[in-house]
Amino acid sequence: MKYNLKVWRQKNSKSEGKLVDYTIDSINPDMSFLEMLDVLNDNLVRKGEDPIAFDHDCREGICGMCSLHISGRAHGPQHAATTCQLYMRSFKDGGTIYIEPWRAKSFPVIKDLVTDRSAFDRIIAAGGFVSVNTGQAQDANNLPIEQAHAEKAMDAAACIGCGACVAACPNSAAMLFVSAKISQLALLPQGGPERNIRAINMVNQMDAEGFGNCTNIGACEAECPKEIKLTNIARMNREYLLASLINE
Amino acid sequence: MSTLNSKIPEGPLAEKWSNYKEHAKLVNPANKRKLEVIVVGTGLAGAAAAASLAELGYSVKAFCFQDSPRRAHSIAAQGGINAAKNYKNDGDSVFRLFYDTIKGGDFRAREGNVYRLADVSRNIIDQCVAQGVPFARDYGGLLDNRSFGGSQVSRTFYARGQTGQQLLLGAYGALERQIGLGNVQMYSRHEMVEVVTIEGKARGIIARNLITGELERYFGHAVLLCTGGYGNVFFLSTNAMGSNATAVWKAHKKGAYFGNPCFTQIHPTCIPVTGDYQSKLTLMSESLRNDGRVWVPKSKEDAKAIREGKKTAADIKEDDRDYYLERKYPSFGNLCPRDIASRAAKEACDDGRGIVPSGLGVFLDFADSIKRLGIDVVKARYGELFPMYQNITNEDPLKTPMKIYPAVHYTMGGLWVDYELMTTVPGLYCLGEANFSDHGANRLGASALMQGLADGYFVIPYTVGNYLSTEIFVKPIPTDHPAFVEAENDAKERAEKLINTKGKKTVDDFHKELGKIMWEKCGMARTAEGLTEARKQLQQLRKEFWSDVNVPGTLNEFNPEFDKASRVADFLELGELMVIDALNRNESCGGHFREEYQEGGEAKRDDENYRYVAAWEFKGVEADPVLHKEELVFENIQLQVRSYK
Ligand SMILES: Cc1cc2nc3c(=O)[nH]c(=O)nc-3n(C[C@H](O)[C@H](O)[C@H](O)COP(=O)(O)OP(=O)(O)OC[C@H]3O[C@@H](n4cnc5c(N)ncnc54)[C@H](O)[C@@H]3O)c2cc1C
Numbered sequence: 074m075k076y077n078l079k080v081w082r083q084k085n086s087k088s089e090g091k092l093v094d095y096t097i098d099s100i101n102p103d104m105s106f107l108e109m110l111d112v113l114n115d116n117l118v119r120k121g122e123d124p125i126a127f128d129h130d131c132r133e134g135i136c137g138m139c140s141l142h143i144s145g146r147a148h149g150p151q152h153a154a155t156t157c158q159l160y161m162r163s164f165k166d167g168g169t170i171y172i173e174p175w176r177a178k179s180f181p182v183i184k185d186l187v188t189d190r191s192a193f194d195r196i197i198a199a200g201g202f203v204s205v206n207t208g209q210a211q212d213a214n215n216l217p218i219e220q221a222h223a224e225k226a227m228d229a230a231a232c233i234g235c236g237a238c239v240a241a242c243p244n245s246a247a248m249l250f251v252s253a254k255i256s257q258l259a260l261l262p263q264g265g266p267e268r269n270i271r272a273i274n275m276v277n278q279m280d281a282e283g284f285g286n287c288t289n290i291g292a293c294e295a296e297c298p299k300e301i302k303l304t305n306i307a308r309m310n311r312e313y314l315l316a317s318l319i320n321e
Numbered sequence: 322m323s324t325l326n327s328k329i330p331e332g333p334l335a336e337k338w339s340n341y342k343e344h345a346k347l348v349n350p351a352n353k354r355k356l357e358v359i360v361v362g363t364g365l366a367g368a369a370a371a372a373s374l375a376e377l378g379y380s381v382k383a384f385c386f387q388d389s390p391r392r393a394h395s396i397a398a399q400g401g402i403n404a405a406k407n408y409k410n411d412g413d414s415v416f417r418l419f420y421d422t423i424k425g426g427d428f429r430a431r432e433g434n435v436y437r438l439a440d441v442s443r444n445i446i447d448q449c450v451a452q453g454v455p456f457a458r459d460y461g462g463l464l465d466n467r468s469f470g471g472s473q474v475s476r477t478f479y480a481r482g483q484t485g486q487q488l489l490l491g492a493y494g495a496l497e498r499q500i501g502l503g504n505v506q507m508y509s510r511h512e513m514v515e516v517v518t519i520e521g522k523a524r525g526i527i528a529r530n531l532i533t534g535e536l537e538r539y540f541g542h543a544v545l546l547c548t549g550g551y552g553n554v555f556f557l558s559t560n561a562m563g564s565n566a567t568a569v570w571k572a573h574k575k576g577a578y579f580g581n582p583c584f585t586q587i588h589p590t591c592i593p594v595t596g597d598y599q600s601k602l603t604l605m606s607e608s609l610r611n612d613g614r615v616w617v618p619k620s621k622e623d624a625k626a627i628r629e630g631k632k633t634a635a636d637i638k639e640d641d642r643d644y645y646l647e648r649k650y651p652s653f654g655n656l657c658p659r660d661i662a663s664r665a666a667k668e669a670c671d672d673g674r675g676i677v678p679s680g681l682g683v684f685l686d687f688a689d690s691i692k693r694l695g696i697d698v699v700k701a702r703y704g705e706l707f708p709m710y711q712n713i714t715n716e717d718p719l720k721t722p723m724k725i726y727p728a729v730h731y732t733m734g735g736l737w738v739d740y741e742l743m744t745t746v747p748g749l750y751c752l753g754e755a756n757f758s759d760h761g762a763n764r765l766g767a768s769a770l771m772q773g774l775a776d777g778y779f780v781i782p783y784t785v786g787n788y789l790s791t792e793i794f795v796k797p798i799p800t801d802h803p804a805f806v807e808a809e810n811d812a813k814e815r816a817e818k819l820i821n822t823k824g825k826k827t828v829d830d831f832h833k834e835l836g837k838i839m840w841e842k843c844g845m846a847r848t849a850e851g852l853t854e855a856r857k858q859l860q861q862l863r864k865e866f867w868s869d870v871n872v873p874g875t876l877n878e879f880n881p882e883f884d885k886a887s888r889v890a891d892f893l894e895l896g897e898l899m900v901i902d903a904l905n906r907n908e909s910c911g912g913h914f915r916e917e918y919q920e921g922g923e924a925k926r927d928d929e930n931y932r933y934v935a936a937w938e939f940k941g942v943e944a945d946p947v948l949h950k951e952e953l954v955f956e957n958i959q960l961q962v963r964s965y966k
Pocket residue numbers: 361362363364365366367384385386387390393394395396397398399400401402484485511512513514547548549550559560561564565567568604730731752753754755766767768769770771773
């Protein structure tokens with residue numbers, strides 16, 4: 074199969090970027106999208122050109138490192154899949170594919186398709202944990218947790234921190250990501266004691282990082298590879314509101 | 322020169338660790354703040370260590386090459402984590418987990434270490450639950466367990482098929498908390514490229530800032546390497562693309578002995594290789610063998626017809642199928658250990674009965690389970706795995722059997738460490754998959770997560786204190802010290818040589834070639850002849866690499882091709898050591914199978930001559946390494962033939 078690619082090239086965070094045309098053929102439909110890029114890079118290196126930088130690591134949809142905006146969709150056309158889980162059979166032979174980095178003020182481009190998502194780490198550092206030092210824990214089964222709650226917490230905990238929700242949102246809001254962590258810990262008794270302070274600190278950090286506001290568009294949920302639900306945002310808003318009242 | 326003293330504490334097995342803890346030297350809180358610890362790697366082992374040490378009050382610097390500590394390769398672990406909680410009341414105990422681990426490792430691990438691992442396994446679950454790790458629970462709200470990897474008790478804790486992710490996110494949360502509190506300085510997108518030693522002690526590292534390309538110097542009173550396994554020597558493996566051996570290899574070259582480098586684990590259930598563009602192999606969880614039956618056709622003709630697409634699995638009648646694991650190992654059947662299942666698949670394929678076009682693949686069939694349990698039960702059990710398989714291969718395992726083949730998965734070998742997890746370089750520690758310590762010649766399923774977290778949360782906080790208590794008078798050494806300058810220069814020279822070679826072959830050309838040699842000659846089955854040949858080929862390949870590799874771009878920019886080249890350069894040297902070690906070990910044990918040493922097709926261990934850890938000392942890239950032996954003493958376990966028949 075053959076494709077026309079329009080790929081965002083940008084030397085570093087300070088320079089301007091632009092879309093550059095490439096064509097690639099003899100692509101096997103069972104190749105993954107990133108393997109297609111490997112092949113393109115291999116061609117570029119052999120021609121003495123600069124290969125395209127893109128983030129990736131596990132290549133099985135769990136590390137959250139890969140991050141491409143593909144023909145207008147975060148992680149490409151397939152529902153509930155990361156870029157590394159996309160296969161070329163989902164793309165029409167002879168078609169044109171646009172490949173761009175996550176676009177958001179809080180995720181500046183480092184090079185080509187690679188962005189800086191450290192804002193997410195700082196949000197977690199503001200409160201996305203339970204404050205329990207090593208060695209302080211009681212026996213695990215002393216704290217039974219209703220199975221349904223544990224399952225719901227797990228649904229939220231499945232977030233891989235990829236940032237597709239931000240990239241998909243016209244406001245570059247990070248609500249889905251932040252709410253997933255807040256929900257996970259709000260649904261579990263372990264998260265109880267820090268519930269209020271967590272909601273306040275994480276939301277404040279999210280604002281400080283320059284992420285936008287939620288206007289209920291739902292693009293984040295639609296593009297999230299781990300199917301994190303919008304209801305988490307509702308839960309986060311409630312947590313935040315309650316916490317603000319208590320703080321009054 | 323350092324001698325091999327494993328420093329196993331005195332006393333009965335069950336009391337060694339408490340004896341150690343009771344007598345370990347302590348550092349007072351005011352001094353802890355003045356002591357700096359470098360933690361390289363923030364997977365389960367590193368994140369747990371960095372967080373725990375910062376909680377104690379040490380001043381920690383942590384490094385990882387990904388853009389966030391949350392992305393370490395530990396995140397990909399699916400199946401679960403073992404712990405001797407005996408919540409199921411099915412007869413589990415610390416001793417039983419200890420025993421299973423030693424036996425599973427084919428009697429090539431240290432009793433003292435493994436017992437401690439089994440012991441602290443229980444604290445790990447408590448700690449993780451307290452952090453909010455959403456483990457699976459039963460209807461009563463208590464923790465659920467499953468049996469994993471053929472173990473006779475249910476001791477595996479899990480969070481759906483994402484156990485590694487949830488454990489890592491727990492440790493990452495603890496780490497981020499300490500970062501937020503200012504107790505840990507985090508350096509993401511940084512790759513350690515040199516260890517700095519001063520007067521024989523580890524005193525810091527040189528790291529490459531992967532964004533700017535700059536080499537940076539960092540001081541530490543102690544350095545902890547928690548950098549994961551080196552399976553990517555084989556090019557194709559289930560490891561993440563970036564997993565590498567650079568940190569441990571650089572430490573090895575600075576005096577840290579390398580333990581049992583040839584012990585690698587080949588996992589039986591991975592998706593077979595389909596083309597040479599492939600960048601990595603995907604693991605299909607071992608749990609599938611609970612309900613799947615492994616088979617190939619009895620006749621080569623049928624197999625050939627399937628390979629050529631003239632027949633499908635459904636065309637092969639029940640009587641014409643060879644369920645070879647059930648045939649060869651009637652008591653364990655499809656659940657026999659990984660090394661055995663892998664070798665059996667290779668044997669069937671070498672016999673011309675493989676069922677994928679390359680000839681290297683066997684069936685894993687769920688038809689009987691679907692008949693027995695109903696399609697809904699099977700679907701629910703393997704919820705995420707079936708769609709994942711279907712997405713990759715475009716085939717539905719509910720309708721037609723899966724196709725699987727073994728792939729490189731884990732490295733039991735690693736830097737030699739003593740009971741305190743210290744390498745042969747004082748002040749240099751090694752944790753997690755990067756060390757050699759607990760799994761002997763074969764690792765049991767769900768035991769790597771356990772070991773990483775045991776090392777990081779529960780062992781190192783005690784053992785590093787024992788060392789640092791003697792370091793409290795050492796003032797931080799300024800990084801313009803000649804040892805730092807020299808180490809940086811070494812790294813710089815090497816980097817310049819790499820980037821300036823501007824040859825004709827790409828980094829991947831060399832990596833693939835290396836992988837092919839290792840897989841064919843130092844993979845599932847090894848011979849003296851093949852290994853001898855492999856060593857020559859590797860030396861040749863290394864020469865070629867340094868004269869003909871083409872690394873694009875420059876050194877002072879974000880340059881992933883350069884990062885890759887620098888890792889492959891180290892793999893090329895480590896590969897040779899693996900081959901040397903495999904050649905030295907004239908026996909078959911665990912994942913190490915030497916064709917010359919077998920009995921009736923089964924591995925033949927030689928306890929008389931090889932009941933030791935091979936710890937190799939570096940003497941120069943072109944020189945022969947020197948072998949040091951750590952005899953393994955078994956006082957609490959009877960050595961026996963590991964039979965699963
Ligand atoms: C697909 C898969 C499934 C698995 N499933 C299971 C399972 O179910 N149960 C189980 O027990 N085990 C499982 N394992 C094994 C287990 O996941 C690993 O052995 C374990 O997670 C390793 O943890 P670690 O902390 O030692 O290293 P890693 O998690 O690999 O972390 C390595 C860290 O070191 C850093 N690093 C490496 N080199 C450098 C350098 N030069 N400079 C700076 N930083 C560096 C990386 O950035 C990373 O932070 C699985 C493995 C794979 C591949």
